[in-house]
Amino acid sequence: MATKASRPGRTLIIFGMVLAVVYGGVALGGNWKPKLGLDLQGGTRITLEASTATGDDVTPEKLEEAAGIIDSRVNGSGVAEAEVATQGNRNIIVEIPGENRKDLVDVVKQTAQLRFRLVAATGLGRPAPQQSPQPSPSANGSESPEQSPAADASPAEGSSPSESGTPLGRAISRGLVKADEVAPQEKKKGKQASGQPTADSTVTPLPEPAPAGGAAASGAPVDQPLRWMRNPGNEWIQKFNEFTCPAAGESAAPVKDVKNQPLLTCDENGIKYLLSASMIEGTQLSDANAGIPQQQVQWVVDLSFDRSARQTFADVTTQLAGTGEQFAIVLDGSVISAPTVIQPITGGNAQITGDFSQEEAQTLANSLRYGALPLKFTAPVVSEEGPSLASDQLSAGIWAGVIGLAIVLVYCLIYYRGLGLVVFASLMVAAAAVYATVLIMSEAIGFTLTLPGIAGLIVAVGITADSFIVYFERIRDEMRDGKSMRVAVEAGWIRARTTCLAADAVSLLAAVVLFIFAIGVVKGFAFALGLSTIIDVIVFFFFTKPMVSWLAKFEFFNTGHKLSGLDAENLGLDRLPGVRRTRTAGGEA
Amino acid sequence: MGKVSRLGNALYEGRVSIDFVGRRYVWYAMSAVIVIVAVSGLWFKGLNMGIEFEGGVEYRVAMPAGQANQQAVEDIRDAVVDTGIDAASAPIVNTSGTDNIRVQTEPVTNDEATEISEAIKAAAGVQTADISQDAIGPTWGKQVAQRALVGLGVFTVLVVLFIWADFREWKMSVAALVALAHDVVITVGVYALSGFEVTPATVTGVLTILGFSLYDTVVVFDKVRENTKGLGRTRQTYRQAANLAVNQTLVRSINTSVVALLPVGALLYAGVVTLGSGALKDLALALFVGMAAGAYSSIFIATPLLVQLKELEPGVRQGDARAMVRAKHDADRFAAVPVYTDNMPIGQEPDGQPEPSHDDVEESERAVPAATRTPRYTAGERPASRPVSDSPAAKRAQPSRKPRSQRGKK
Numbered sequence: 001m002a003t004k005a006s007r008p009g010r011t012l013i014i015f016g017m018v019l020a021v022v023y024g025g026v027a028l029g030g031n032w033k034p035k036l037g038l039d040l041q042g043g044t045r046i047t048l049e050a051s052t053a054t055g056d057d058v059t060p061e062k063l064e065e066a067a068g069i070i071d072s073r074v075n076g077s078g079v080a081e082a083e084v085a086t087q088g089n090r091n092i093i094v095e096i097p098g099e100n101r102k103d104l105v106d107v108v109k110q111t112a113q114l115r116f117r118l119v120a121a122t123g124l125g126r127p128a129p130q131q132s133p134q135p136s137p138s139a140n141g142s143e144s145p146e147q148s149p150a151a152d153a154s155p156a157e158g159s160s161p162s163e164s165g166t167p168l169g170r171a172i173s174r175g176l177v178k179a180d181e182v183a184p185q186e187k188k189k190g191k192q193a194s195g196q197p198t199a200d201s202t203v204t205p206l207p208e209p210a211p212a213g214g215a216a217a218s219g220a221p222v223d224q225p226l227r228w229m230r231n232p233g234n235e236w237i238q239k240f241n242e243f244t245c246p247a248a249g250e251s252a253a254p255v256k257d258v259k260n261q262p263l264l265t266c267d268e269n270g271i272k273y274l275l276s277a278s279m280i281e282g283t284q285l286s287d288a289n290a291g292i293p294q295q296q297v298q299w300v301v302d303l304s305f306d307r308s309a310r311q312t313f314a315d316v317t318t319q320l321a322g323t324g325e326q327f328a329i330v331l332d333g334s335v336i337s338a339p340t341v342i343q344p345i346t347g348g349n350a351q352i353t354g355d356f357s358q359e360e361a362q363t364l365a366n367s368l369r370y371g372a373l374p375l376k377f378t379a380p381v382v383s384e385e386g387p388s389l390a391s392d393q394l395s396a397g398i399w400a401g402v403i404g405l406a407i408v409l410v411y412c413l414i415y416y417r418g419l420g421l422v423v424f425a426s427l428m429v430a431a432a433a434v435y436a437t438v439l440i441m442s443e444a445i446g447f448t449l450t451l452p453g454i455a456g457l458i459v460a461v462g463i464t465a466d467s468f469i470v471y472f473e474r475i476r477d478e479m480r481d482g483k484s485m486r487v488a489v490e491a492g493w494i495r496a497r498t499t500c501l502a503a504d505a506v507s508l509l510a511a512v513v514l515f516i517f518a519i520g521v522v523k524g525f526a527f528a529l530g531l532s533t534i535i536d537v538i539v540f541f542f543f544t545k546p547m548v549s550w551l552a553k554f555e556f557f558n559t560g561h562k563l564s565g566l567d568a569e570n571l572g573l574d575r576l577p578g579v580r581r582t583r584t585a586g587g588e589a
Numbered sequence: 590m591g592k593v594s595r596l597g598n599a600l601y602e603g604r605v606s607i608d609f610v611g612r613r614y615v616w617y618a619m620s621a622v623i624v625i626v627a628v629s630g631l632w633f634k635g636l637n638m639g640i641e642f643e644g645g646v647e648y649r650v651a652m653p654a655g656q657a658n659q660q661a662v663e664d665i666r667d668a669v670v671d672t673g674i675d676a677a678s679a680p681i682v683n684t685s686g687t688d689n690i691r692v693q694t695e696p697v698t699n700d701e702a703t704e705i706s707e708a709i710k711a712a713a714g715v716q717t718a719d720i721s722q723d724a725i726g727p728t729w730g731k732q733v734a735q736r737a738l739v740g741l742g743v744f745t746v747l748v749v750l751f752i753w754a755d756f757r758e759w760k761m762s763v764a765a766l767v768a769l770a771h772d773v774v775i776t777v778g779v780y781a782l783s784g785f786e787v788t789p790a791t792v793t794g795v796l797t798i799l800g801f802s803l804y805d806t807v808v809v810f811d812k813v814r815e816n817t818k819g820l821g822r823t824r825q826t827y828r829q830a831a832n833l834a835v836n837q838t839l840v841r842s843i844n845t846s847v848v849a850l851l852p853v854g855a856l857l858y859a860g861v862v863t864l865g866s867g868a869l870k871d872l873a874l875a876l877f878v879g880m881a882a883g884a885y886s887s888i889f890i891a892t893p894l895l896v897q898l899k900e901l902e903p904g905v906r907q908g909d910a911r912a913m914v915r916a917k918h919d920a921d922r923f924a925a926v927p928v929y930t931d932n933m934p935i936g937q938e939p940d941g942q943p944e945p946s947h948d949d950v951e952e953s954e955r956a957v958p959a960a961t962r963t964p965r966y967t968a969g970e971r972p973a974s975r976p977v978s979d980s981p982a983a984k985r986a987q988p989s990r991k992p993r994s995q996r997g998k999k
Contacts, residue, residue: 039868042718047729049726049728049729049732088736105699106699378726378728379724379726380725380726380727380728380729380732381641381723381724381725381726381729382699382722382723382724382725383721383722383723383724384720384721384722384723385721386649386651386717386718386719386720386721387718388651388716388718388719389649389651389689389719389720389721390721392651392688392863392864393864393867393869396859396860396863396864396869397859397869399859399863400852400855400856400858400859400860400869401852401855403855403858403859404851404852404853404854404855404856405852407851407852407855408848408851408852411847411848411851412848415844451867451868451869452790452793452868452869452872455856455868455869455872455873458852458853458855458856459797459849459852459853459856459876461852462845462848462849462850462851462852462853463804463849465848465849466804466845466848466849469841469844469845469848470808470841470845473838473840473841473844477601477837480598480601495815498811499807499808499811499812502755502807502808502811503804503807503808505751505755506748506751506800506803506804506807507800507801507804509744509747509748509751509800510744510796510797510799510800510801510803511800513740513743513744513747513796514740514793514796514797516740516743517736517737517739517740517743517796518736518737518740518789518793518796522789522790522792522793522868522872525790525793525797525872526793529797
């Protein structure tokens with residue numbers, strides 16, 4: 001007998017240890033319940049279908065960018081734990097657990113609006129209790145959600161927009177330079193003598209809006225952004241003073257971003273802005289990239305505008321260059337960057353410098369690119385699961401699983417008797433392994449268990465049990481051929497192994513194809529099916545087989561006890577091969 | 590139990606044999622009838638596409654226990670119609686499962702959907718948490734269907750390649766594919782005739798059937814391959830060996846199908862009785878029908894077809910001819926001895942019976958003629974009395990035994 005086969009006990013122990021280690025890992029994670037899908041816990045699921053206005057293909061990168069933006073949009077609107085994922089080549093799935101949030105459909109569906117506006121005034125948008133110039137993340141978290149709104153309207157802060165001269169945040173500490181001839185030009189023409197990006201982060205005083213009253217009361221016409229910026233009029237200054245940003249961590253109420261109207265908004269650091277009507281649309285931006293220019297160490301973001309925007313941009317930058325007046329890049333009504341202009345930019349290529357980290361630079365570049373991306377979304381599927389129905393579905397799924405498992409076990413016990421115990425143990429071990437894997441998957445790659453997923457697991461019970469049936473039938477066939485139980489176990493194994501591998505390969509193939517080509521919730525079904533098929537193979541090789549080999553050492557099985565499932569009668573034989581004394585036969589030579 | 594086991598053993602040894610391969614035209618005819626019914630159902634009745642394909646809004650209302658009755662359905666229908674929304678002027682309202690009511694309307698806008706939802710809530714007297722809602726745009730189904738078709742195509746190609754790689758036999762691929770198509774057509778036909786709703790979950794179910802049907806077929810073919818491997822040295826024809834394989838795996842096939850259908854049945858029960866509708870029911874139903882068809886087709890369609898295809902091969906034919914000669918020889922060892930009687934005219938052979946044709950093996954086995962004789966062959970014409978196997982020597986077939994003249998000399 002082969003040495004391998006003679007040590008089934010060792011394999012069993014190793015397998016048990018591996019399973020224990022896996023569960024140890026799960027215990028460390030401390031999460032004993034898999035993440036449930038929306039159909040099992042209730043919530044809203046919005047499926048978006050992307051298309052381009054130009055009829056171009058939707059590339060995966062564009063879709064990823066869009067998903068990122070939508071993610072920040074959804075999570076920015078006060079929803080906890082919303083998940084945004086791409087699916088297939090043109091779908092984005094937004095899942096919002098808990099309360100029904102159909103109202104979010106419009107929010108996620110809207111096309112990203114990237115606009116370039118001029119900054120008329122900036123100010124502290126929310127009360128800063130400790131007057132910390134740059135709210136640290138911890139300060140953000142600890143801040144009570146809503147300070148008394150009255151505090152914002154305090155005259156000290158509100159009356160003069162130009163008071164924003166405190167170094168508030170990064171957004172204003174950036175310079176916009178001409179990209180073509182960056183370094184030398186900057187030194188010659190740039191206002192900052194050194195041309196160092198850090199120099200930009202000095203206070204950039206905003207021009208005082210014309211004092212209240214008199215000619216300024218009405219302000220310059222809104223449709224002339226450059227003039228309006230310097231003279232927005234009392235009405236807008238009044239609005240600006242009354243405007244407050246939501247407290248840190250709070251959801252920003254969606255700002256209505258109208259193209260040819262001034263805009264009052266905030267950036268993520270709680271600085272409020274009064275912005276002119278849009279100068280340039282995001283779609284006029286042809287490219288944006290983050291990088292480190294040669295011979296420099298700081299990250300910058302390169303922008304280039306298409307032909308239609310070049311002249312406008314040149315005019316604006318000529319006007320703004322050196323004055324310290326700002327320019328705001330607004331994505332979805334929120335300021336993502338507000339650079340000053342260091343020099344006029346006529347070629348259509350600009351560079352935003354500043355004290356960026358790599359991540360910041362890339363995020364900004366992505367946002368800019370997304371703005372240049374004319375992706376349109378429709379929401380072909382919006383489904384809401386009421387929590388009570390969802391819990392019905394969960395319990396129905398679990399019950400179906402329990403019942404399915406139970407009747408399979410009963411069937412196997414009746415048919416295979418003693419060997420049925422092996423089926424029982426194997427199915428239990430497989431169930432334990434599948435559960436552990438699901439837990440790990442939901443930690444590691446965010447796998448959520450949906451109703452179709454549960455269905456997949458239940459259906460897989462059949463596949464798993466089938467491997468055992470193939471094996472047991474083989475053992476019986478070998479015994480009918482005249483082999484003793486212990487030999488038949490090994491001989492049957494060799495044949496059953498190939499059959500099972502071929503059959504499981506087919507089943508895995510089906511699961512993978514399904515997973516790739518299915519859309520919607522049924523993906524979970526394919527995933528569960530594939531997962532259980534793999535686990536079936538593992539359990540079959542490292543648990544069931546050693547277990548049967550091990551059991552073959554017991555007299556109960558190898559002499560064909562009536563309840564072992566391998567007795568003569570059960571096999572339809574008169575006498576078991578390899579067994580000297582049958583239990584009934586008395587006389588024997 | 591005992592009897593079943595006896596039968597199992599008898600099937601294994603071939604003492605009891607169901608002639609799956611020989612009676613193939615019976616099975617073919619049965620399948621043909623079923624397939625024709627299925628296809629005509631599909632043609633004349635069409636599929637009942639769910640709202641996922643047509644577009645629309647579906648509400649599912651979890652009613653308090655025992656209140657999902659006809660009265661509640663009427664109330665809700667009236668309430669929905671009373672909203673005055675055009676698209677909801679003819680809602681489909683029905684009970685689903687024990688405690689659920691389902692409402693379907695044409696596609697509506699977001700605000701209208703909320704309005705209808707409120708109306709339902711008021712009419713049914715339930716909370717917001719008790720209502721689930723699916724709003725599906727009209728283009729969605731197209732995308733689902735398109736991807737399903739692509740998936741079907743890719744899977745088919747992969748399966749052909751897989752079987753060909755595993756079994757080294759394209760004929761097995763063909764037979765397996767025919768069985769697959771058979772199962773899918775029957776499943777789709779059941780949907781058409783019964784009017785069950787087709788949803789993306791159904792489509793997934795149908796795609797899963799492909800895997801299952803193939804799984805069954807692979808197991809049977811595996812046994813066929815094993816049985817026909819050393820065929821040249823046995824007294825079996827290809828057909829007999831294949832038939833024996835089917836008989837030997839019959840117990841397993843039945844067990845497997847039962848074991849696979851039991852959990853799916855549990856799912857179906859949970860899906861239909863408890864939940865009434867939704868992904869669970871659609872998946873389970875498609876799987877149930879498809880698995881049953883799959884178990885049938887791998888035995889009754891795939892294997893006979895494989896045998897038919899194989900019997901077209903000259904090599905297999907020759908092997909079969911040899912096997913039959915041997916079988917006949919074994920049946921009556923003295924049959925070939927000519928019986929000479931007195932006064933027989935010279936040149937006349939005793940009881941010259943024609944060689945039975947190969948096709949009626951069954952008959953010839955039943956009644957082996959008392960005296961058949963091997964026809965005389967001229968040199969070179971006579972079929973080898975034993976199979977010749979490929980050997981590397983001289984790159985051509987060599988007899989596997991030494992010639993008589995060299996036998997026994999050591």
